[in-house]
Amino acid sequence: MGDVFAAVPGAVVDETGLQHLGNPLAEQRRLAAGTALAPRADRAVIAVPGEDRLTWLDSLSSQALARLQPGVGTELLILDPQGHVEHAASVLDDGETTWLIADRADVEGLYDWLRKMRFRLRVDPRIADEFAVIGGTAGALAGVAPASPAGLPLVWTDPWPDVSPGGWAYAPVDPHPGADRDWSEAIVTRDEEARIADAAARGDLQLAGLAAVDALRVAAWRPRWSADVDERALPHELDWLRTAVHLDKGCYRGQETIAKVHNLGHPPRRLVALQLDGSGSVLPDHGAAVRVGDDEVGAVTSAALHYEEGPIALAIVRRSTPIDAALTVETADGPVAAAQEVVVPPDAGRTANVPRIPRLGRRQASQ
Incomplete structure (x- = not known):
């Protein structure tokens, strides 16, 4: 797949898309300020036309979609029978078609599964590669x-981190670091994509690469299928009940586990945000070990250098990991200290009485 943005001066492009244009930190600032656009070649579109589309997707997924109004952005998860996350997608309906935006690495698997589940219903999902x-x-x-x-207009507005109808929030911090996040994604024709690339090449508009997009996502504690989901991931572990799960809707695959873990138990793992020691310049890789002393308690799922917070990461750790434990994270330059911020508390669940706590001050990881 070619990338029309490769001709933009300074563009660094790989198989997933435009990574940056030479200064990812400045690109983050522009992206957050609303003065830059981010081409998302790492995302792809599935169109689901048909009269039964919303009730069909409602029956298959974690989200209540049967009465979704045109133009309202939400998201869904497809779970296995044990409640583990298999697929994820942003959702927007225009009154005639439901549009799913998924991570490109997931889109083929999601599409194949949807095609298998059509039965005799009036739905006809397809991968819409004519759009970017x-x-x-x-x-x-x-x-x-x-x-x-x-x-x-096909513009999906990210509901994160607001708690959607039927959802539930686990993160105990106040304010949530994603509270001021302003993020939307537009589905555009390939001609419009080319127009944007040409304007950027002429210097008429500014772009930001995927490195900047991901840094802002990590800082907002926003889970993503391609980064933070493994074969054991439960939505509870990632605080994904906020926006992707409706706890009071009808039956769907995996619902029993969703209800049991939320109402009667605790997720076996939990997402944490890490402020990494900023004395080095090497970020941990995906899957890097997180340790308490010599005990490996989890793994990094996402890491980034943020324009304000410095080196940060998201990690999945065992539920039993103490919230005040001194953590270290493995990097190519050796272990670095990591200060933990609680995203999902150890006692997460409907009856948990978790006090709200202020956010951790920046750069405490190096103290």
């Missing part, structure tokens, strides 16, 4: 011409 995805703030996307095949 452009990300940014709502203000930045005002300069983009989204596709609108049914008359409604």
